[in-house]
Amino acid sequence: MSPKPSVRPNTANFCSGPCAKRPGWTPDVLADAALGRSHRGTLGKAKIVELNDRSRKILGMPDDYSLGIVPASDTGAVEMALWSLLGARGVDVLAWESFGLGWVTDITKQLKLPDVRTLVAEYGALPDLSQVDFGRDVVFTWNGTTSGVRVPNGDWIPDDRAGLTIADATSAVFAMDIPWRKLDVVTWSWQKVLGGEAAHGMLALSPRAIERLETYQPSWPIPKIFRMTSGGKLIKGIFQGDTINTPSMLCVEDQLDALKWAEGIGGLPALIKRSQANLAALEAWVAKSDWAAFLAEDEATRSSTSICLVIKAPWFQALSRDEQTAAAKKISALLDQEGVAFDVMSYRDTPPGLRLWGGATVDAADTEAVTPWLDWAYAQVASAR
Numbered sequence: 100m101s102p103k104p105s106v107r108p109n110t111a112n113f114c115s116g117p118c119a120k121r122p123g124w125t126p127d128v129l130a131d132a133a134l135g136r137s138h139r140g141t142l143g144k145a146k147i148v149e150l151n152d153r154s155r156k157i158l159g160m161p162d163d164y165s166l167g168i169v170p171a172s173d174t175g176a177v178e179m180a181l182w183s184l185l186g187a188r189g190v191d192v193l194a195w196e197s198f199g200l201g202w203v204t205d206i207t208k209q210l211k212l213p214d215v216r217t218l219v220a221e222y223g224a225l226p227d228l229s230q231v232d233f234g235r236d237v238v239f240t241w242n243g244t245t246s247g248v249r250v251p252n253g254d255w256i257p258d259d260r261a262g263l264t265i266a267d268a269t270s271a272v273f274a275m276d277i278p279w280r281k282l283d284v285v286t287w288s289w290q291k292v293l294g295g296e297a298a299h300g301m302l303a304l305s306p307r308a309i310e311r312l313e314t315y316q317p318s319w320p321i322p323k324i325f326r327m328t329s330g331g332k333l334i335k336g337i338f339q340g341d342t343i344n345t346p347s348m349l350c351v352e353d354q355l356d357a358l359k360w361a362e363g364i365g366g367l368p369a370l371i372k373r374s375q376a377n378l379a380a381l382e383a384w385v386a387k388s389d390w391a392a393f394l395a396e397d398e399a400t401r402s403s404t405s406i407c408l409v410i411k412a413p414w415f416q417a418l419s420r421d422e423q424t425a426a427a428k429k430i431s432a433l434l435d436q437e438g439v440a441f442d443v444m445s446y447r448d449t450p451p452g453l454r455l456w457g458g459a460t461v462d463a464a465d466t467e468a469v470t471p472w473l474d475w476a477y478a479q480v481a482s483a484r
C-alpha cells in the first residue's frame with residue numbers, strides 16, 4: 100500500500116462545470132445583490148449593463164459586436180443562434196465530442212436542414228479543418244469539454260467568408276484567446292471559466308450575424324425565449340440590458356464579483372496564464388507518469404480547461420470498456436472520498452479516464468498538489484485488481 104501524500108490541494112473542486120469559485124470567494128460577495136428588486140428597475144438594469152460592459156472589456160470584444168444575457172445557459176445561447184440563423188445557406192457542422200455531437204443532432208434531426216455536411220472526429224482528435232467550406236455556415240465547439248480537444252486558433256477561418264461561423268465557446272472564453280473577427284456567434288455561460296452560477300447564457304453576435312437576423316426569416320416558428328427580432332429588426336434591448344426574461348440577480352451579482360476579480364488580477368492575459376499554468380502542472384506530471392496520458396493527441400489542440408487523461412497502463416488497456424469504466428470510477432471515487440479531487444471521472448461517452456478542470460479559478464498550486472493523489476489513487480486500484 101503506497102502511503103497517502105502529505106499535501107492536499109486547498110480546494111478539491113476540479114469539476115468541469117459548475118467550476119470552482121474564484122480564489123477567496125465567500126457568500127459575502129453577494130451582499131450587494133439587487134435581491135427582491137426588478138431586473139428592469141434602475142438598480143437591477145444597471146447591474147446587468149455593468150456585467151455586459153465588464154465582460155466585453157475584459158474579453159476585448161469589438162465595439163460593433165453585440166452581447167446579451169440569454170436564457171438557459173450556454174445551451175440556450177447556442178440554440179437561439181442555430182434556430183434563428185441557420186437555413187439561409189448550407190451548413191458545415193464539426194464535432195469531436197459529445198457537446199458538438201449534440202449540435203449535429205439539433206441541426207440534422209431537429210431542424211432537419213436539407214444541406215448539411217457533418218465533419219466528425221473521434222475522441223482525442225479534431226476533424227480536418229481544411230475541409231471546411233466557409234461559403235456555408237459553420238458550427239463548431241471552440242473547446243470540446245468532454246474530450247479536452249480545442250481548435251488551435253482561428254487561422255483556419257478566412258476573414259472574407261460568406262457564411263457565418265457559430266462557435267460554442269463556453270469552456271474557452273476567459274481562458275483562451277478568442278479571435279472575435281473570425282467568429283460571428285460566440286456563446287458561453289457563467290459557470291465555466293470564471294466559476295459563476297449556471298442557467299444564464301451569453302450570446303455575442305457580429306454585425307454579419309445581425310445582418311442575417313434582419314434579412315432572413317426561418318420557415319419554422321421561433322418561441323419567445325429564442326426570439327431576437329421583431330418585425331424583421333433586431334430587438335436591440337436584449338443586447339442593452341433588457342433581458343428576454345427574468346435573470347437571477349443573485350447570479351448577476353456573483354458574476355460581477357468574478358469579473359471584478361478577473362480585472363483585479365490583470366484581465367484576460369492573467370486568466371489565460373492561470374489556465375495555462377494548470378495545464379503545465381499536469382503536463383509536467385504526465386511527462387513522468389507511467390500510467391497516465393492526455394486524450395488530446397496533438398499538443399496544439401490540448402485544452403487548458405477541460406484536461407482529459409487516459410490510462411495507458413497495459414493492464415488497463417487490456418480491460419473491456421465496462422471494466423475500464425469501473426476501474427476509472429474507482430480512482431475518481433477514491434479521490435472524492437479523500438476530499439482531494441471531486442467529480443473528476445471522465446464524461447460517460449469518452450474513453451474512460453479522468454478529467455480535471457484547469458480554468459482560471461483553479462490555482463496551479465492545487466493542480467500540482469493533486470498529482471501525487473492521482474498516483475496514489477491509481478496505485479490503490481492497480482494493486483487491488
Ligand SMILES: Cc1ncc(COP(=O)(O)O)c(C=O)c1O
Binds near residue numbers: 173174198269290298
Ligand atoms: C462545450 C459545451 N457546450 C455546451 C455545454 C452546456 O452548457 P450549459 O449547461 O451551460 O448549457 C457545455 C457544458 O459543459 C459544454 O462544455
